Amino acid sequence: MTNPMLDRLKELGLALPDAPAPAPAANYVPFVQSGDLVFVSGQISQGPDGLIKGRLGDGMSVAEGAAAAQACGLALIAQVQAACGGDLTRVRRVVKLTGFVNSTPDFTEQPQVINGTSDLMVAVFGDAGRHARAAVSAAALPRGVAVEVEAIFQIA
Structure with missing residues (x-):
């Protein structure tokens, strides 16, 4: 099946x-399904070479931050795929993303960073990938990563 x-x-x-x-890296589960909604725990920026660490506004560019956010998006999709028994065609909508950006107090481009996840969701799921969203700054994130994103998906 394609x-x-x-x-x-x-x-x-x-x-x-x-x-x-x-x-998960602690005492929680990667996702919880309630009715037709899947709540995916925060996914930290990690790529094939390991954790994507850094702080926006302190040596890490917005483009690098957006790439880290895209890595979070890939992990979110992997989690919802697991929740759907491997069948991503069950995803009806990306409902909400909440993105956290490890950044300096004067950094104000959190939305552009989290676009790395948002753009991925629309590219993969089309109109069903359009979502509500929050993009906020954090003084620090687990293990020194640059970005963490959590999501809510609606599934069939």
């Missing part, structure tokens, strides 16, 4: 993190 979402990722030159989806 999966248009995975095909779109491949067209973008992207892939989901290796299965299984990233495991």
Whole structure:
């Protein structure tokens, strides 16, 4: 069976993190389903070479931050794929993203950083990827990562 979402990722030159989806680092679960909503725990910026660390406004560019946010988005998609038993066609809508940006007090471009996740959701899920969102600054994030993003998905 073909999966248009995975095909779109491949067209973008992207892939989901290796299965299984990233495991929690503490006493929580990666996602919780309530009715037709899946609440995905915050996913930290991590790529094939490890954690993507840094602080926006202190040596890390907005483009690098957006790439870190895109990595969070890939992990979010991997988690919702696990919640859907491997079938991303069950995703009906990306409902909400909340993005946290490790940044200096004077950094004000959090929305441009979290666009790395938002743009990915629209590229993968089309109109169903358009969502409500918050993009906020954090003085520090777990393990020194640059970005963390959590999400709510509606599934069939």
